[in-house]
Amino acid sequence: xxxxxxxxxxxxxxxxxxxxxxxxxxxxxxxxxxxxxxxxxxxxxxxxxxxxxxxxxxxxxxxxxxxxxxxxxxxxxxxxxxxxxxxxxxxxxxxxxxxxxxxxxxxxxxxxxxxxxx
Numbered sequence: 001x002x003x004x005x006x007x008x009x010x011x012x013x014x015x016x017x018x019x020x021x022x023x024x025x026x027x028x029x030x031x032x033x034x035x036x037x038x039x040x041x042x043x044x045x046x047x048x049x050x051x052x053x054x055x056x057x058x059x060x061x062x063x064x065x066x067x068x069x070x071x072x073x074x075x076x077x078x079x080x081x082x083x084x085x086x087x088x089x090x091x092x093x094x095x096x097x098x099x100x101x102x103x104x105x106x107x108x109x110x111x112x113x114x115x116x117x118x
Contacts, residue, residue: 019086021092021096024064027102028060028096031057031060032053032057032097036053036106037109038110040113041112043117053105056096057097061093070071085097
């Protein structure tokens, strides 16, 4: 069990960081499936479908940052685009979900494309 001095030196609670990471991962997985359905319904193929995924996944991450992370981080004196208050690394926040939701995106993309175009 960490002591009071250790909390003062490193105030980031690992359980909270894991919870934040899991919440972001769940959001990105859910939106990947929704984006896959949208891409399939729109009939996107090849590079345009992958570009659709990457653009909207980055947009989702930026919106999550703007709504949940930025207001409290900036008030606490952290720099712009700094997520170290809530996440372990910047990569984990900004790019971690790009590839974790890709399989679900492709699955729903091809499913809805087949249902609509068949």
